[in-house]
Amino acid sequence: MNDSRETIGPAAFVAGYPIRHSRSPLIHGYWLRQLGLPGSYGPLAIAPEEFADFISRLKDGGSRYCGGNVTIPHKEAAYALADRRDDRCQELGAANTLYLSEGELHATNTDGYGFARNLDDRHPGWDRARKAVVLGAGGASRAVIQALRDRGFTEINVVNRTVDRAKELADRFGAVIAPHPLAALDEVMQGAEFFVNTTSLGMDGEAAPQIQFAGLASGALVTDIVYIPLMTPFLAQAEAAGFATVDGLGMLLHQAVPGFARWFGVTPTVTPELRQLIIADMEQHA
Numbered sequence: 001m002n003d004s005r006e007t008i009g010p011a012a013f014v015a016g017y018p019i020r021h022s023r024s025p026l027i028h029g030y031w032l033r034q035l036g037l038p039g040s041y042g043p044l045a046i047a048p049e050e051f052a053d054f055i056s057r058l059k060d061g062g063s064r065y066c067g068g069n070v071t072i073p074h075k076e077a078a079y080a081l082a083d084r085r086d087d088r089c090q091e092l093g094a095a096n097t098l099y100l101s102e103g104e105l106h107a108t109n110t111d112g113y114g115f116a117r118n119l120d121d122r123h124p125g126w127d128r129a130r131k132a133v134v135l136g137a138g139g140a141s142r143a144v145i146q147a148l149r150d151r152g153f154t155e156i157n158v159v160n161r162t163v164d165r166a167k168e169l170a171d172r173f174g175a176v177i178a179p180h181p182l183a184a185l186d187e188v189m190q191g192a193e194f195f196v197n198t199t200s201l202g203m204d205g206e207a208a209p210q211i212q213f214a215g216l217a218s219g220a221l222v223t224d225i226v227y228i229p230l231m232t233p234f235l236a237q238a239e240a241a242g243f244a245t246v247d248g249l250g251m252l253l254h255q256a257v258p259g260f261a262r263w264f265g266v267t268p269t270v271t272p273e274l275r276q277l278i279i280a281d282m283e284q285h286a
């Protein structure tokens with residue numbers, strides 16, 4: 001890690017371990033160029049045992065950064081080590097965005113925001129639905145559930161291989177959540193207006209189980225937070241059954257907006273050109 005280099009304008013980072021595959025530098029680099037802003041955004045590979053020291057230096061002004069993103073495996077540690085946490089990240093117990101303000105390190109989580117804003121863009125009116133099925137109960141599922149609840153869904157069925165994890169989410173988010181084992185999936189799909197996969201099933205060309213999309217309400221929307229490949233097995237199955245789908249790439253793009261606005265002072269736009277830039281990078285590294 002090298003944080004001694006002089007830069008012009010604010011400097012932000014994405015810290016993870018490993019960090020090689022992060023596309024955040026491409027996203028923020030695109031916006032800095034497009035907006036003609038001074039500043040930099042770079043990847044930092046920080047091992048878990050180094051992370052607390054890194055945060056200490058950030059807090060006491062000993063590093064050149066004004067903030068940054070954190071990704072796997074640092075989201076929970078970043079949450080715990082920040083001076084202040086907003087309500088969204090408090091509820092999730094994990095942070096993905098950090099910024100210094102008046103000498104304090106603030107933590108927030110923009111994953112749920114990114115999820116909802118992507119759907120606003122790609123399928124306006126998606127949040128008129130009320131009954132959802134969420135497949136998966138891991139960290140990503142929490143942010144999705146938070147977004148669905150905040151957008152007024154009244155029945156969020158969380159279906160998970162390990163049903164106890166779905167039950168934990170019901171404890172965390174309250175009566176709007178109904179936890180189920182995988183065996184109940186076909187039944188809870190009946191009449192649902194929204195389906196989202198938050199598991200890693202189907203990622204990187206892996207096979208995924210068949211899902212009975214036909215039981216969904218007519219006009220239901222199906223989305224997946226996996227974006228490699230863009231057309232995941234679940235999205236392909238849903239399209240074949242005649243349902244509208246939205247891929248997960250836009251969540252990655254939109255979750256980056258609030259951080260950029262904090263660090264660099266301008267709210268950027270998720271453009272088709274940015275989406276194409278990331279798709280081209282995905283194809284190059286496929």
Ligand code: ATR
Binds near residue numbers: 136139161162
């Ligand atoms: P993330 O933070 O990315 O959500 P995670 O916390 O490891 O990652 O959660 C992964 C999710 O994918 C979980 O819901 C997991 O189910 P379990 O809680 O039962 O582990 C789900 N998942 C992963 N592989 C799966 C598989 N082969 N079949 C069913 N569910 C799977």
